[in-house]
Amino acid sequence: MKEEVKLMKGNEALAHAAIRYGCDGYFGYPITPQSEVLETLMEEMPWETTGMVVLQAESEVAAINMVYGGAACGKTVFTSSSSPGVSLMQEGVSYIAASELPVLLINVMRGGPGLGTIHPSQADYFQATKGGGHGDYHLITLAPSTVQEMCDFVGLGWDLAFKYRTPAIILADGIVGQMMEKVILPPQRPRRTDEEIKKLCPWAITGKTSDRKKNIVTSLELDTAIMEDNNERFQRTYRKIEKAEKRYEAIGTDNCDFLIVAFGSMARICQKSIELAAKAGVKIGLIRPITLWPFPSEAVAEAAKNCKGVLVVELNAGQMIEDVRLAINDSNMPIEHYGRLGGIVPNPDEVFEALNNQLINK
Amino acid sequence: MKEEIIIAGFGGQGVLSMGKILAYSGLMEDKEVTWMPSYGPEQRGGTANVTVILSDEKISSPILNSYDMAVVLNQQSLDKFEEKVKPGGILMYDSYGIHTPPTRKDIKVYCVDAMDATFDLGNNKAFNMIILGAMLKLMPVVTIESVLKGLKQTLPERHHHLIPMNEEALKKGMSLIKE
Numbered sequence: 001m002k003e004e005v006k007l008m009k010g011n012e013a014l015a016h017a018a019i020r021y022g023c024d025g026y027f028g029y030p031i032t033p034q035s036e037v038l039e040t041l042m043e044e045m046p047w048e049t050t051g052m053v054v055l056q057a058e059s060e061v062a063a064i065n066m067v068y069g070g071a072a073c074g075k076t077v078f079t080s081s082s083s084p085g086v087s088l089m090q091e092g093v094s095y096i097a098a099s100e101l102p103v104l105l106i107n108v109m110r111g112g113p114g115l116g117t118i119h120p121s122q123a124d125y126f127q128a129t130k131g132g133g134h135g136d137y138h139l140i141t142l143a144p145s146t147v148q149e150m151c152d153f154v155g156l157g158w159d160l161a162f163k164y165r166t167p168a169i170i171l172a173d174g175i176v177g178q179m180m181e182k183v184i185l186p187p188q189r190p191r192r193t194d195e196e197i198k199k200l201c202p203w204a205i206t207g208k209t210s211d212r213k214k215n216i217v218t219s220l221e222l223d224t225a226i227m228e229d230n231n232e233r234f235q236r237t238y239r240k241i242e243k244a245e246k247r248y249e250a251i252g253t254d255n256c257d258f259l260i261v262a263f264g265s266m267a268r269i270c271q272k273s274i275e276l277a278a279k280a281g282v283k284i285g286l287i288r289p290i291t292l293w294p295f296p297s298e299a300v301a302e303a304a305k306n307c308k309g310v311l312v313v314e315l316n317a318g319q320m321i322e323d324v325r326l327a328i329n330d331s332n333m334p335i336e337h338y339g340r341l342g343g344i345v346p347n348p349d350e351v352f353e354a355l356n357n358q359l360i361n362k
Numbered sequence: 363m364k365e366e367i368i369i370a371g372f373g374g375q376g377v378l379s380m381g382k383i384l385a386y387s388g389l390m391e392d393k394e395v396t397w398m399p400s401y402g403p404e405q406r407g408g409t410a411n412v413t414v415i416l417s418d419e420k421i422s423s424p425i426l427n428s429y430d431m432a433v434v435l436n437q438q439s440l441d442k443f444e445e446k447v448k449p450g451g452i453l454m455y456d457s458y459g460i461h462t463p464p465t466r467k468d469i470k471v472y473c474v475d476a477m478d479a480t481f482d483l484g485n486n487k488a489f490n491m492i493i494l495g496a497m498l499k500l501m502p503v504v505t506i507e508s509v510l511k512g513l514k515q516t517l518p519e520r521h522h523h524l525i526p527m528n529e530e531a532l533k534k535g536m537s538l539i540k541e
Contacts, residue, residue, distance in 0.1 A: 271422035
């Protein structure tokens with residue numbers, strides 16, 4: 001398959017991108033608003049072309065543990081779900097992080113808490129960026145705002161996961177999952193051969209040979225001294241990631257009067273609000289964090305430096321705002337939050353009104 | 363060029379497919395497009411709507427509060443979206459089942475009898491293509507050629523014999539608009 005231009009939903013783009021990256025296996029369980037990932041994979045039948053496995057597990061708990069097993073063997077594997085399903089997976093995610101395995105996770109967020117609604121939300125920011133499972137770990141968290149990024153972040157997610165031997169998550173929402181846009185799909189890459197896996201993943205369970213010691217993939221270590229060493233190794237990896245992998249998009253942040261910080265599809269809605277503000281003569285800049293962890297603190301602080309105030313806009317009650325406050329670290333700077341909850345998405349006029357009420361006319 | 367369009371009606375009228383055909387035709391002309399459906403349980407027998415944006419430049423928000431054009435196919439959608447048409451914009455509605463017609467004077471209002479035209483054509487599946495034809499006459503945001511090219515590329519070969527019928531429906535729709 002060559003590079004192709006298509007019109008498709010974000011969820012469909014995730015599935016196509018995974019096949020074309022040379023994925024070995026997908027394990028998942030359907031849930032709105034991301035069921036098209038599994039549906040598209042089933043329709044495409046990649047087991048007949050690339051040999052990729054697509055399996056509907058009996059539950060999210062089973063799916064994440066299948067992914068754990070696949071990754072332990074050095075395979076390129078992923079799972080996807082939406083908020084309640086991702087909560088079910090958290091035990092497995094913590095085990096995968098502790099076992100230092102490269103896994104791609106996808107959460108197409110819906111309104112919570114609980115079973116909540118099936119409509120778009122960004123209320124799993126804390127879960128993704130602060131570690132939804134137990135223990136000191138992080139997920140590299142990528143927040144797509146377009147269907148093209150849904151496609152591109154599949155490859156980026158796996159590249160980073162394999163580079164650092166740590167799980168990565170695409171934190172999308174119902175809007176970018178359900179929306180159709182133009183997308184350029186990459187050309188087909190072959191799946192890694194067993195030889196390539198052995199070379200790239202010398203830690204993987206590939207069958208012990210006489211010329212090497214055995215590989216053990218586990219998260220259990222009852223010797224506290226060794227477990228502390230393990231933790232310190234994880235933390236060194238996280239510091240490396242923080243140093244090298246922060247990503248963001250800055251729009252109109254030079255000499256802006258106020259700054260908006262927003263991620264995912266909310267950042268696009270805010271862009272329209274910024275156009276409305278420009279017509280009213282107010283210059284507003286936008287920082288869109290692309291990696292939510294590691295959070296682009298320096299870029300946010302720099303953009304906010306000469307502003308009169310900052311509005312953090314999220315589809316939640318105020319989660320990323322904590323990272324924005326830490327980044328700016330200035331108690332004199334007004335940092336306000338505007339959010340809608342439970343699956344309600346504000347339109348650009350409503351965000352503009354919030355800007356007026358909370359910052360411009362204050 | 364940037365056109366922000368909402369198409370709204372009952373689930374099952376072909377609202378989402380019409381939006382998809384429109385978006386795909388935009389893609390055929392190298393435009394930037396977004397197609398954002400209302401999704402969820404309300405689609406089953408209830409109202410369905412889709413926002414389609416076609417633009418020469420990168421599109422920001424896929425969620426809008428005002429539109430250049432609203433195409434509405436039932437009373438509920440008319441009640442909801444009449445006020446959301448930008449001043450000077452276009453409101454087109456199908457007369458079938460409408461008991462309270464629109465009243466705004468600062469927008470261009472067109473009523474089409476697409477349901478009747480569907481019976482004329484003797485094909486009740488052509489309804490949304492008739493609507494699309496009428497819509498494209500009022501706002502020629504893509505050409506009929508691009509629509510047909512798009513259909514050819516997206517429909518499986520076994521359905522290609524239906525393309526002439528769709529072309530006829532598009533033209534019928536266009537003929538319903540008389541300035």
